[in-house]
Amino acid sequence: MWTNFTKLFPGKVLKDQMWKCAKSTTLPYFAKEMEEMKALDNEAHKWMAHKDRPPQHWCRAHFETWSKCDIMINNLCESFNSFIFDARAKPPVSMFEEMRVKLMKRNQIRKDKMQAMVGNLCPKPRKVLEKNKMKAASDCISIGNGGDQVEVETFEGTKNVVNLTARTCTCRMWDLSGVPCKHAVSAIYHNRADPENFVADCYLKKTYLNIYSNLIKPVNGMEMWTRSEEPPILPPQHVTDIFHQKISKLQM
Structure with missing residues (x-):
């Protein structure tokens, strides 16, 4: 969408405003940024x-919060596509075998790297949380109500309500990402708790290791494979071949 937008409406000012609209986490902010546009x-x-x-x-303001992911771009699939780029040009069996070996190596590297990490959180969520801790310390003032809800005011004059039991904030950043935002961190400290205990389970080290516990098993070389009675796997037809087949049918 951003690529198509910049082709029709070039310039840094419009580009920045488009991203402000897309990154709005609440409907009022989204409406405000759209009016600016x-x-x-x-x-x-x-x-x-x-x-x-x-x-x-x-737009983040319209995203569901169950996934605990606020990513708006498709870099993940682009990275994986680059990862398997060389294998894609090979015949089917060779392609699948190269992908299997690549993934088997990758899984071991990821697992070993995470096991060496200290703490309960994965590195990137921890980095986000540490930034929010600094913002909370310098920008937020919390006022509790004696229950699980805390009103958090910033030095800009904005106010947000944090619900520690539901793990929500009216800014929706905590809801979307699963990592406590600056308002949530301030509210958590106000209730004398540890923000790390309020990070979504999907970002815990034990969850990461559990995901990579399902190992890809090694396979013998093709010369040791059992012969199959099934017909051999053929490469897909070329587009021009399919086109000529359709032309021939029409002419008949």
Whole structure:
């Protein structure tokens, strides 16, 4: 979406505003940023608000919170595509074998690396949490109500309500990412608790190791494989061959 947008509406100002709209985590902020876009370029606003581009597909304010992931770009699949790039050009059996070996090596490297880590959290969530701790210390003031809800005010004058039992914040960053935002960290410290205990289970070291406990087993070389009675796997037809077949049928 960003690529198509920049082709039609070039310039850093519009690009930055488009990302502000996409990164809005609440509906009021999303509406505010869309109004800013409208003031900058009405045609750009119409393009983003078109029915073919529903915000449920590109704006955090409309994302569900069950996945605990606020990623908006497809770098993950692009990285995996690059990882298997050389194998894709090979015949089917050789392709699958190279992918299997690559994944087997990768799983061992990931598992060994995580086992060497100190602490209960994975490195990247810990880094995000440490940043939010610094922001909470310098920017947030918490006011409790004697229960599980805490009102957090920032020096900018904004206020957000944190529910420690439900693990939610009205800014929705904690809900979306699974890592306590600065408001949540401030509220957690106000209740004399440890923010690390409020990080989503998917970011725990034990969860990561549990995922990589399902090992890919080694396989003997092809010369030791049992002969199959099934027909051999053939490569897919070339596009031009399929096209000529369709032409021939039409001519008949």
